[in-house]
Amino acid sequence: MKIVIYGIEIEAVQADITREQVDAIVNAANSSLLGGGGVDGAIHRAGGSAILEDCYRIRERQGGCRTGEAVITTAGHLPAQHVIHTVGPVWNGGNQQEPDLLRSCYVHCLQLADKHGLKSISFPNISTGIYGYPKPEAAAIALDVVRQYAEAGHGSLKLIRFVCFDRDNLTLYEQQLERIQLAGA
Template sequence: MKIVINGVTIEAVQADITREQVDAIVNAANSSLLGGGGVDGAIHRAGGPAILEDCYRIRERQGGCPTGEAVITTAGNLPARHVIHTVGPVWNGGDQLEPDLLRHCYIHCLQLADEHKLTSISFPNISTGIYGYPKPEAAEIAVSVVQQYAETGNGSLEQIRFVCFDGDNLALYEQQLEQAKSSIEDIL
């Protein structure tokens, strides 16, 4: 599923994020930035030691990455040029600011992409694995933030991909993109 808003192509695909040939892939990191399981572990394994070395430098400078924030590193051996690491919220029922924190993950990744004049980025399904964020709500937040970004027409990104690990997440993102497409057509 693919939509275009102000020249920004937004799409959902089922793929391996470590094989994305884009300016940056997003890593669903933990606050230590030292690697972990899931997407984080896969990115660190595929990217090699250069990513971890950059993460150590960031830790020395600022002590890690708080929830909702993002930092950028090299992509090491990955086909992407950069990795943007963001720390999603752990789901605790939704009344601990989880929606705002997840929204900020996407916002800060997009801001870093603009600061570095990147034209393409691929996002995983942030916080929906071990952090337990409900997948439908996470997809809605992700697509709405990206849609708002594209509607401003002010950013450097031309391609934004949601890279889903499984078919269930892909279906959720396609549904959200279809709703975004309908809302745009209603405006026109």
């Protein structure tokens, strides 16, 4: 499903994020930036050693990436141009600033995209895998941040895509997009 808010296409698809042909894909990374399981491992494997080399340089400069923040690297062998790595929160019942930290992930990714003049970005479902963030709440936060970004009207992005690994997540994102569309955004 796709909607347009102030000239920005926002869509949700079920696909493999490592095959996205966009300016940047977002990696749901861990704070070490050295790869791991899930989306993080898949991106590092598909992108090759160039991504890891950039991550090592970032670690030398700033010691990794804190929860809620983001950094940008090359995409190596991926069809995207860049990978924006963000560290989502581990779900601990919602009382440890998890919503604010997840919101911060999306905000920092969008800010990095603007800083680099990117026109298109693809997000995975940040923190909803092994980090255990409830999927409906995560989808609502993601789409709320993106809606606010589009309504602000001053960014470089023209396409924001949510790449869902499974049908359940896709349905949640489609429901959020319908909600935004019905609200008249």
